[in-house]
Amino acid sequence: MRFVKIILKFIAGLVLVIFALLASMITTPDDTPLEQSTFYRDWKGIVSQATVKAETGNDTLYAGWARVNFTPETPGPLAGYGKRRGRPYEQVHDSVYVRAVVLQKGSTLAAIVSADLLIIPPTVTERLKEMLTPDDIAFEHIYLGATHTHNSVGGWGTGISGLFFSGPYNPEVEVRIAEAIVESIRKASGYLAPASLTYREALGNGLIKNRLVGDKGRIDPEIRAFELTRQDQQKLTFTSFGAHSTVLSSRTMQLSRDWPGVLVDSLDRESGSFGMYMAGAVGSMGPIEEGETDIIAMANEGNRVYQALKKGVYDSTLTSPILTPLTLPLPLGDPRPRLTDDWALRSWVFNRAFGEFPNNVKALRLGNILLVGVPCDFSGELMEEIDRYAKTRGLNLIVTSFNGGYMGYVTDDRWYDLNEYETVTMNWFGPYKGTYFKEVIRDLVELLD
Secondary structure (H helix, E strand, C coil): CHHHHHHHHHHHHHHHHHHHHHHHHEECCCCCCHHHCHHHHHHHHHHHHCCCCCECCCCCEEEEEEEEECCCCCCCEEECCHHHCCCECCEECCCCEEEEEEEEECCEEEEEEEECCCCCCHHHHHHHHHHCCCCCCCHHHEEEEECCCCCEECCCCCHHHHHHHHCCCCHHHHHHHHHHHHHHHHHHHCCCEEEEEEEEEEECCCCEEECCCHHHCCCCCEEEEEEEEECCCCEEEEEEECCCCCCCCCCCCEECCHHHHHHHHHHHHCCCEEEEEEECCCECEEECCCCCCHHHHHHHHHHHHHHHHHCCEECCCCCCCCEEEEEEECCCCCCCCECCCCCEECHHHHHHHHCCCCCEEEEEEECCEEEEECCCEEEHHHHHHHHHHHHHCCCEEEEECCCCCCCEEECCHHHCCCCCHHHHHCECCCCCHHHHHHHHHHHHHHHHC
């Protein structure tokens, strides 16, 4: 009997330890109403105190662009699909690049940088900040984005996210990507010349679908673009669209830019033209794939987006070009990803597993175009309302995802309770984020119009 009592005491003690450990790791989801949230009030304070320097005079707008190939010399892990578990690619289908355009008006310099990556990894962003010198364009004036291909270079992620989405962490990878970004900006800065600006919109109906809720939800069919034409007749075409770069399947172990690479190559083939692409509001949005294989479907999607873009309508109401870059901290509250409807991980557990990095919102006013870069997969379902509002203020709005930070998916609040990958697994910061991000972007429209 004495032995049994000892065993029972041990089991009871072990159960208490387990419950204490679980209590330290698990909490309830935070459903504090948005306007009562600390992060919401913090943002309102930040944006109300923000000041902007707008170059609005008659000074000429200068532009220069360049690209840098950062294709690895030896195969490494492919980033994009967790089921690959970081396996290395088997061959190169097409090379990957960093593309940059540098802009100058008066004393203001800014850069727009897009990389053929799943995201601009926070590890790379931090490394980039370290590499920039006082002679370079300030980080706050560098607008970052990615093409969001799921078949590009991995090895840049730390913690569990690295193991599942980008493969084993390799610091040499983040250094190489950051070096390519710096090199592209410096090269582009060496080719500045007077340029004119034109905005263009096209419809990509039949090229994009709502992959989250199908016909129950909305799509964002707009293909948004602008052109910079220099006096030497060299032209840059910047394009953004909401269809995910996921035509290539997880089984295709080839390094590739996916369908945006086909689009950009088509733009590059035009006489004197330089193409550039940045993923738009890709959350909840998927491509419509047509082809016997994913390689064929990739070519079809890229070519169809290109053909739709060529039919786009130009904005003829441009005023004198304005150049206003802006980076502001973006309060989000503490991460508390849900395990069930009633239970969630505590923030310290999430941060220990995934890493903890600052998040910003980036904006760039260029003429009557406003680019807003957010640190997430931003849902295309949210675009119609804020796009319409921006136009009432005389601005053509382009929202791009993956601005150098990352905080998961931001979807329409209507679907918060939906038990899906985007709304549960990849929703790390709780409810009301769709409404919050729309308000953040609306505030930026008002600040920069």
